[in-house]
Amino acid sequence: MQLFLDGIFLGSIYALFAIGFTLVFGILDRLNLAHASVFTAGALVGIEVVSRFGISIWLAIPLVLVLGALLGVLIERIAFRPLAGRHDAHFAGLISSIAFGAIILSLLQALFGADTRRFPADAFPQARFEILGATVSLLQVIILVISVSLMVVLTWLVAKSKLGRGMRTIAENPHAAAVLGLNVGRISSTTFAISSALGAVAGVLFTLNVNAAQLGIGHAVELKALAVIVVGGMGSLPGALVGGLILGLSEVLAVNYIGSSWRDMVAFGLLFLILILRPQGLFGARKTREV
Amino acid sequence: MLVEYSSLITLIALTAILAFSFYAVLIAGQLSLAQLGLASLAAFTSSLVVPDEPLFGFIPPLAVGIVFGMCVGILAAFILGLPVIRLRGVFLAIATLAFGEMVRIFLINQTWTNGAQGLGFPKLVGIEVAWIALIVVAYWFWRLSGSRMGRAFAAIREDELAATTMGINVARYRMASFVIAGAVAGLYGVLLAYFSRFADPNEFSFTAAVDGLVTAVVGGVTLFVGPLLGSVFLSVLPELQRLLGINAGWIRPTISGVLLLVVILFLPGGLSGLIPRRKSAKRLVANPALRPDLPALPAPGTELVSLQGIGKSYGGVHAVRSVDLSVQAGEVLGLIGPNGAGKTTLVNMVTGLTPPSTGTGVVLGAALTAGTKAHRLAQSGVARTFQQIKLFNRLSALENVLVGGYRITHDTLLRRLLFLPSARRFEREAVAMASAQLIRVGLGDKAANAAGDLSYGDQRRLEIARALASHPSLLVLDEPAAGMNHVEAGRLSELIRSLAADGIAVLVIEHNVRMMLATCDRIMVLNFGEVIASGKPADIARDPKVLEAYLGSAGNDADVEAASVLAAENLAEVAVELAREHEQGPDAVIGDDAEPNGAAEPEDKR
Numbered sequence: 025m026q027l028f029l030d031g032i033f034l035g036s037i038y039a040l041f042a043i044g045f046t047l048v049f050g051i052l053d054r055l056n057l058a059h060a061s062v063f064t065a066g067a068l069v070g071i072e073v074v075s076r077f078g079i080s081i082w083l084a085i086p087l088v089l090v091l092g093a094l095l096g097v098l099i100e101r102i103a104f105r106p107l108a109g110r111h112d113a114h115f116a117g118l119i120s121s122i123a124f125g126a127i128i129l130s131l132l133q134a135l136f137g138a139d140t141r142r143f144p145a146d147a148f149p150q151a152r153f154e155i156l157g158a159t160v161s162l163l164q165v166i167i168l169v170i171s172v173s174l175m176v177v178l179t180w181l182v183a184k185s186k187l188g189r190g191m192r193t194i195a196e197n198p199h200a201a202a203v204l205g206l207n208v209g210r211i212s213s214t215t216f217a218i219s220s221a222l223g224a225v226a227g228v229l230f231t232l233n234v235n236a237a238q239l240g241i242g243h244a245v246e247l248k249a250l251a252v253i254v255v256g257g258m259g260s261l262p263g264a265l266v267g268g269l270i271l272g273l274s275e276v277l278a279v280n281y282i283g284s285s286w287r288d289m290v291a292f293g294l295l296f297l298i299l300i301l302r303p304q305g306l307f308g309a310r311k312t313r314e315v
Numbered sequence: 316m317l318v319e320y321s322s323l324i325t326l327i328a329l330t331a332i333l334a335f336s337f338y339a340v341l342i343a344g345q346l347s348l349a350q351l352g353l354a355s356l357a358a359f360t361s362s363l364v365v366p367d368e369p370l371f372g373f374i375p376p377l378a379v380g381i382v383f384g385m386c387v388g389i390l391a392a393f394i395l396g397l398p399v400i401r402l403r404g405v406f407l408a409i410a411t412l413a414f415g416e417m418v419r420i421f422l423i424n425q426t427w428t429n430g431a432q433g434l435g436f437p438k439l440v441g442i443e444v445a446w447i448a449l450i451v452v453a454y455w456f457w458r459l460s461g462s463r464m465g466r467a468f469a470a471i472r473e474d475e476l477a478a479t480t481m482g483i484n485v486a487r488y489r490m491a492s493f494v495i496a497g498a499v500a501g502l503y504g505v506l507l508a509y510f511s512r513f514a515d516p517n518e519f520s521f522t523a524a525v526d527g528l529v530t531a532v533v534g535g536v537t538l539f540v541g542p543l544l545g546s547v548f549l550s551v552l553p554e555l556q557r558l559l560g561i562n563a564g565w566i567r568p569t570i571s572g573v574l575l576l577v578v579i580l581f582l583p584g585g586l587s588g589l590i591p592r593r594k595s596a597k598r599l600v601a602n603p604a605l606r607p608d609l610p611a612l613p614a615p616g617t618e619l620v621s622l623q624g625i626g627k628s629y630g631g632v633h634a635v636r637s638v639d640l641s642v643q644a645g646e647v648l649g650l651i652g653p654n655g656a657g658k659t660t661l662v663n664m665v666t667g668l669t670p671p672s673t674g675t676g677v678v679l680g681a682a683l684t685a686g687t688k689a690h691r692l693a694q695s696g697v698a699r700t701f702q703q704i705k706l707f708n709r710l711s712a713l714e715n716v717l718v719g720g721y722r723i724t725h726d727t728l729l730r731r732l733l734f735l736p737s738a739r740r741f742e743r744e745a746v747a748m749a750s751a752q753l754i755r756v757g758l759g760d761k762a763a764n765a766a767g768d769l770s771y772g773d774q775r776r777l778e779i780a781r782a783l784a785s786h787p788s789l790l791v792l793d794e795p796a797a798g799m800n801h802v803e804a805g806r807l808s809e810l811i812r813s814l815a816a817d818g819i820a821v822l823v824i825e826h827n828v829r830m831m832l833a834t835c836d837r838i839m840v841l842n843f844g845e846v847i848a849s850g851k852p853a854d855i856a857r858d859p860k861v862l863e864a865y866l867g868s869a870g871n872d873a874d875v876e877a878a879s880v881l882a883a884e885n886l887a888e889v890a891v892e893l894a895r896e897h898e899q900g901p902d903a904v905i906g907d908d909a910e911p912n913g914a915a916e917p918e919d920k921r
Contacts, residue, residue: 111709115341116532118408119575122529122575124572124576127569134566243522247416254406254409258405289417292417296414296417299402
């Protein structure tokens with residue numbers, strides 16, 4: 025039972041990161057590799073405002089959310105929008121987002137140094153419960169609740185709201201969307217803002233959970249998140265949640281039964297198998313080519 | 316100076332070799348991140364076989380390591396390629412990334428690699444070996460770029476489907492690029508290990524793969540020197556900053572990041588895009604004596620296509636139902652019908668792009684089944700154009716047509732590597748054949764223009780030239796006159812007649828009914844996936860069922876225009892009958908079919 029819950033909690037953090045990742049991919053068909061840097065920025069800035077200015081964690085999280093959204097808008101404007109219409113927009117977007125992510129990381133290094141940083145011990149209530157014989161911290165429960173509710177809210181947003189309709193129209197055909205009078209630039213910016221805001225908050229929650237953050241944390245999670253969104257189906261929001269939980273569970277089980285040095289093999293083996301057997305993922309739709 | 320920088324200069328060469336490994340897949344439009352995994356496999360396994368003393372007394376240990384490492388790279392790339400080669404774009408990138416990470420974790424958990432502590436290697440690689448290896452690799456890619464294989468890679472990168480219909484076996488070429496990349500990655504792994512005297516599986520990580528990819532992309536993939544330029548740029552940059560006295564840990568990555576961003580945003584072709592390209596492959600060879608000897612076309616009247624009861628359904632929708640079709644060498648068969656009648660689906664089945672759901676068919680001796688490969692049909696002499704133009708946009712017009720000549724030309728890579736005179740002769744033959752087709756469709760003066768920059772009508776003609784370059788027995792044209800004016804359509808009609816006169820069977824879909832009436836030997840009319848009329852153009856034109864189909868559809872301008880032409884024909888028919896009844900001179904009415912007096916719509920949309 026403890027194993028199961030640990031897996032669920034680990035998975036919900038992966039899912040939180042992956043939801044932002046997959047949102048951009050599903051709607052704009054772009055893989056934003058600067059997402060990992062936004063995650064790191066959220067973690068380090070969160071630590072800074074809590075430890076230096078003594079702001080409560082409940083205020084720090086909205087601050088980080090706004091910071092993430094701003095970064096998202098910058099990423100879209102600087103690294104992606106200038107590439108629109110280029111035949112190699114896919115490759116170029118990967119590279120330009122890597123470059124932008126590297127810039128964010130080096131600026132973080134300038135601001136906070138390269139050392140490992142932590143939240144102050146009392147930043148978050150240390151409450152613990154017993155559920156069905158397993159120990160669970162308040163934080164873990166909150167992370168799970170946040171992941172699930174974000175997934176539900178975002179799915180609703182994309183499926184029902186006016187913004188979501190705009191997003192889906194752009195996903196279908198950006199050119200036609202522009203002809204229909206949709207503000208493609210603004211909707212793209214908004215998508216990136218939402219995605220990055222989630223990424224930044226995921227950074228804070230992740231750091232609270234493992235209680236350590238340094239410049240490299242984003243990359244480790246990014247690789248896992250790639251596995252998550254592929255397993256769940258590229259672009260599928262429920263897929264990202266389910267994929268995250270599957271990955272979290274299998275990692276915890278792998279550590280317990282095979283050994284921790286093989287833990288990452290599970291993520292990548294799973295990723296590889298899914299891509300070969302069912303490239304559209306568990307929840308994704310296959311796109312067809314037309315002549 | 317050289318001593319002080321020898322390590323930097325060696326690393327430039329090694330980084331360039333790694334970038335070439337990415338370049339090898341990028342030129343075929345694939346993104347693989349497995350290169351570092353392949354390199355580490357090669358590096359660590361080579362430590363098991365490299366002897367301390369020269370093998371047999373004269374083969375240097377490093378040579379053993381290099382050959383072995385490249386073989387490991389090739390083998391591993393092939394085995395990895397078998398399942399992943401059908402993935403595209405981001406999916407291929409992620410699958411290969413996963414492979415790279417799996418290799419890393421596997422190697423870390425092995426005792427013979429010494430795990431995460433890393434393994435020591437003897438120092439066998441210096442500046443000379445690294446640069447000789449780089450020169451050999453660069454030479455290979457230089458000779459590859461102008462060969463038929465190089466053109467096939469470029470074609471696959473630009474448009475896979477169009478490449479398939481030129482007779483290019485896309486899966487095999489994608490695998491070839493994968494395996495070449497594996498060989499280069501293996502070479503890199505061995506050289507790096509025996510240069511740095513130490514290797515730890517964690518060095519061959521995702522970050523290192525991204526660095527290699529960045530080097531290749533910054534250098535650009537349009538020219539074989541790209542990887543070297545990228546490597547110089549990215550290796551010298553930190554060194555330059557150090558010399559300028561920039562020491563703060565964060566400034567260097569910031570500047571590198573900004574420069575990378577600038578290159579990717581403002582130099583789409585990478586650094587090598589700044590180098591003007593050689594023009595030799597863009598010059599026409601007009602001398603007919605240089606054209607290759609071509610096999611004879613089938614004798615006129617030979618049945619090339621024979622379909623019985625062929626049909627295609629998607630879900631419950633019948634795009635085509637039970638169509639019989641026969642095309643003979645030397646005839647022009649027209650296929651008309653309102654929008655959505657199933658014409659394109661039918662020709663997709665004839666060219667092997669879509670397997671039929673029902674019925675049987677034989678095209679140039681090959682049966683149409685679910686296993687029929689479009690490139691096989693193309694190899695046996697089917698060529699086509701597309702309704703939505705599918706040119707290789709970034710290649711010049713002449714290069715497009717050269718790809719079209721894939722079927723009748725020889726692969727010249729090995730000959731080019733050895734600079735054999737026959738390589739030049741074969742290339743000249745290919746260019747002569749391509750030039751003749753460009754001139755035939757009237758694009759002789761635009762040979763050097765990028766296909767994507769041509770006007771719409773010119774692009775249509777270029778597609779025809781590209782199809783003709785394969786010396787086809789059966790030519791399928793899908794709306795070749797779309798976007799052409801009357802004069803251009805008239806010229807196209809003459810061209811099609813002359814092709815048929817040469818003995819080619821031409822199957823043409825077109826909405827320009829007037830042109831079809833003047834061009835075709837026979838016309839078949841499809842509506843809702845069924846043949847509603849078939850016969851000589853004059854009979855089709857006066858068949859009220861055909862007019863009815865077009866009027867009933869009212870799909871788009873082209874349908875309306877077709878309806879008006881048909882209406883004019885029908886009116887003329889009625890007029891003739893009336894005239895006969897009243898025994899008056901009907902000539903005035905018949906001669907006037909340009910004016911569809913009173914027909915439903917204005918006939919000429921211009």
